[in-house]
Amino acid sequence: MNDITQNxxxxxxxxxxxxxxxxxxxxxxxxxxxxERLTERGVDIDQGTLYPLLRRLEEQGLxxxxxxxxxxxxxxxxxxxxxxxxxxxxxxQEWQSLVNAMxxxxxxxxxx
Amino acid sequence: xxxxxxxxxxxxxxxPERTRADVEQELRSLLLDALExxxxxxxxxxxxxxxxVLEEFGPPEQMADKYRPQAxxxxxxKLYDLYRLVVTVIAGAGLLAAIVLTxxxxxxxxxxSALNLLLQAWTTFINILLSxxxxxxxxxxxxxxxxxxxxxxxxxxxxxxxxxxxxIEPRDEIKRGGLIxxxxxxxxxIAALAAFGDRIGGVYYDGTWHTTPSFLSAAFFSLxxxxxxxxxxxxxxxxxxxxxxxxxxxxxxxAALLFQGFDIYILGRxxxxxxxxNPEALxxxxxxxxxxxxxxxxxxxxxxxxxxxxxxxxxxxxAVYKVYRLIRDYQLWVTIKPKRAA
Numbered sequence: 516m517n518d519i520t521q522n523x524x525x526x527x528x529x530x531x532x533x534x535x536x537x538x539x540x541x542x543x544x545x546x547x548x549x550x551e552r553l554t555e556r557g558v559d560i561d562q563g564t565l566y567p568l569l570r571r572l573e574e575q576g577l578x579x580x581x582x583x584x585x586x587x588x589x590x591x592x593x594x595x596x597x598x599x600x601x602x603x604x605x606x607x608q609e610w611q612s613l614v615n616a617m618x619x620x621x622x623x624x625x626x627x
Numbered sequence: 628x629x630x631x632x633x634x635x636x637x638x639x640x641x642x643p644e645r646t647r648a649d650v651e652q653e654l655r656s657l658l659l660d661a662l663e664x665x666x667x668x669x670x671x672x673x674x675x676x677x678x679x680v681l682e683e684f685g686p687p688e689q690m691a692d693k694y695r696p697q698a699x700x701x702x703x704x705k706l707y708d709l710y711r712l713v714v715t716v717i718a719g720a721g722l723l724a725a726i727v728l729t730x731x732x733x734x735x736x737x738x739x740s741a742l743n744l745l746l747q748a749w750t751t752f753i754n755i756l757l758s759x760x761x762x763x764x765x766x767x768x769x770x771x772x773x774x775x776x777x778x779x780x781x782x783x784x785x786x787x788x789x790x791x792x793x794x795i796e797p798r799d800e801i802k803r804g805g806l807i808x809x810x811x812x813x814x815x816x817i818a819a820l821a822a823f824g825d826r827i828g829g830v831y832y833d834g835t836w837h838t839t840p841s842f843l844s845a846a847f848f849s850l851x852x853x854x855x856x857x858x859x860x861x862x863x864x865x866x867x868x869x870x871x872x873x874x875x876x877x878x879x880x881x882a883a884l885l886f887q888g889f890d891i892y893i894l895g896r897x898x899x900x901x902x903x904x905n906p907e908a909l910x911x912x913x914x915x916x917x918x919x920x921x922x923x924x925x926x927x928x929x930x931x932x933x934x935x936x937x938x939x940x941x942x943x944x945x946a947v948y949k950v951y952r953l954i955r956d957y958q959l960w961v962t963i964k965p966k967r968a969a
Contacts, residue, residue: 546653547660563685566657567693570650587669590660591653 532560534610536568537603540578543592569593577602630677631658633792634687641691644876650694658684681789702767710767711955714760718951721755722944741936742899749943799874806866813859820852831912839908846901854893861886880953887946894939902928 535558539549546566553560572578577599583590595603635658639651661680662672684690702710729748732738739747825848828839865882872879897903906924913920 545660546657547664551664561685562657562661562683563690563693566654567690570646570694588656588659589652590656 531610532558532564532568533572534603534606535560536565536572537577537595537599537606540593540595540599543581543594545583545590545592549593572599628672628677630674630681630789630792631655631662631672633795634658634681634684634789636795637687637792638691638694641688642694646694654690678789681792682787686787687792700771701764702771706767706771710763713763713767715951717759717763718756718947721752721759722947724755725749725752740899741932742895745895745898745936745939745943752947799876801869801874803870806870810863810866813863817856817859821856824848824852828908829912831914833914837911839912841905842908844902844905847903847905850900851893851897851903854896858886858889858893861889877953880949884946884949884953887942887949890942891939891946894935894942898932898935898939903931904928 535553536549539552539556544552546562546569549569550560550562550565553565569578569580573580573593577595578593579596580591580593583592635651635655638654639647642650658680659669661683662676663669665680666672666676725748728751729744732747733744738744824843825841827843828841830836830838865879865886868882869875869879904924904927906920909920909924909927910917913923
């Protein structure tokens with residue numbers, strides 16, 4: 516795979532990260548478990564990208580977070596708030612419509 | 628845990644104070660989670676285990692940059708290190724030029740007074756610094772915007788090594804005992820000078836014991852002592868603020884620098900103004916040897932002026948270095964304004 520293809524794939528994946536992360540935060544999760552969960556489900560994300568992204572989503576008002584002091588070490592748990600939930604639904608609809616449109620485009624490409 | 632602590636510190640020092648402690652705590656927790664997952668242990672991680680995890684997290688500069696993605700840059704992280712190097716070279720060249728010019732002028736036939744000489748050196752230095760840094764900033768700001776992202780891979784092929792993480796510099800920590808002692812000592816000196824300054828004299832014997840007038844001149848009490856009292860009062864005020872805050876912060880560092888500017892003013896006045904020593908005290912004390920007394924007066928005055936000049940140079944250089952450290956540590960020239968997300 517050449518550099519150009521690799522860059523385009525990275526760009527494509529980067530665009531889906533926010534949706535992927537939001538989709539896994541209907542229940543509270545802390546950084547490391549969320550990373551594991553995403554990896555298990557086929558979304559490989561750098562730790563150096565994921566953790567700051569959680570902060571950014573919280574600053575944007577889509578997530579709420581809370582320190583849990585009941586474990587071996589303090590951990591910060593993130594979860595969707597009402598705004599985040601609503602944004603997730605809108606993004607999911609958009610994603611579905613994008614997938615449908617892209618499938619049609621790509622099918623036509625194959626049929627040619 | 629040394630490498631983990633260093634990493635967290637290096638990320639934290641690049642972040643705004645508002646979020647620093649929280650991000651540091653979370654990052655440490657995440658690093659420990661990753662270490663625990665990798666080793667199956669909750670503690671006693673070897674250096675190599677720490678290195679492996681830190682390599683996954685990436686260089687601290689990049690991590691810090693991702694934690695403040697909304698910041699807008701005049702010069703971003705891609706060019707920051709190179710820019711810093713250029714600015715350091717400009718500052719060094721400016722300092723050298725100012726020193727050379729001052730020495731040449733001082734040795735010339737129309738050498739101005741010491742204070743004017745220093746002012747001239749200072750102006751030369753600031754002129755070179757401002758025009759040099761201004762030009763460099765302009766050039767780098769243009770480069771930042773016109774060169775595509777891919778062209779910036781200046782250190783491509785140079786793999787980040789966690790072993791290279793610098794040791795933690797506890798520069799922000801304060802020593803409470805030292806501050807309390809400084810407050811007590813400064814207050815004592817102010818009180819002693821204000822109350823007994825005019826009685827600091829000597830004794831002499833001419834058949835019976837006598838005391839001389841104060842060694843300190845009238846000008847000391849009317850001109851300099853009020854300046855000292857204000858300056859020491861500021862020191863006490865700053866120490867109290869530091870004790871309350873528990874560590875050095877940007878505001879206290881700037882205040883300390885401004886106070887150092889006041890020191891430069893006081894030293895300039897001491898260098899150029901009336902003598903600190905009261906000649907009468909020596910003339911009375913050494914009445915039996917008037918020539919010796921005059922020689923001693925001259926020696927003391929010249930010695931003190933030389934001392935003030937050396938102190939002035941040291942304080943100016945120290946202030947320049949502190950300005951550089953302040954700009955570097957707080958990255959004042961890079962972040963215009965962290966733009967918070969809506």
